[in-house]
Amino acid sequence: MLTLSTDSGQLHDQQLLKEHRMLSSRSPKGDCCDNAAMESFFHMLKTELTNNRVLHTLKGDRGEILASVEVWCNRQRLHSALGYQAPEEYKSIW
Template sequence: MLASMSGKGDCYDNAVAESFFATLECELVMRHDWHTRADARGAIFRYIEGWYNRKRRPSTFGYVSPAEHEGRQRMVA
């Protein structure tokens, strides 16, 4: 397996990662103040594993949760 590498200066190279981090910042980071790095780390983990990956309804999946989308894909396969 080879890593995908685009050309230098390609504006679409990190589009997915940039979109994720913009969402993370807007929906979580800018809304809270944490006293310790451990508090922030725990909140970010809960956001990603509890909300972003399981319940959030992105347009990419037709506004269904990723878990529901996976279930549909398994039924089709």
């Protein structure tokens, strides 16, 4: 079963999830920082890795997403926590 992390979406959104046998996961009301790190990651995933395109199949797009995360996030993307270096570059120094 898939779980979709959402805001307190509309009723029709909940019906669509139910039709596709998906669960909705929500933080308690007023807890905006509950999952900030993952929210940031998924924002980056949607805007940088997929270029805001629609993903059509979990099986087909999963490999592409995993490869993008491995290459882009782990080897090329600069991370502020690592002194604006890519993780591979940072790792090679140590």
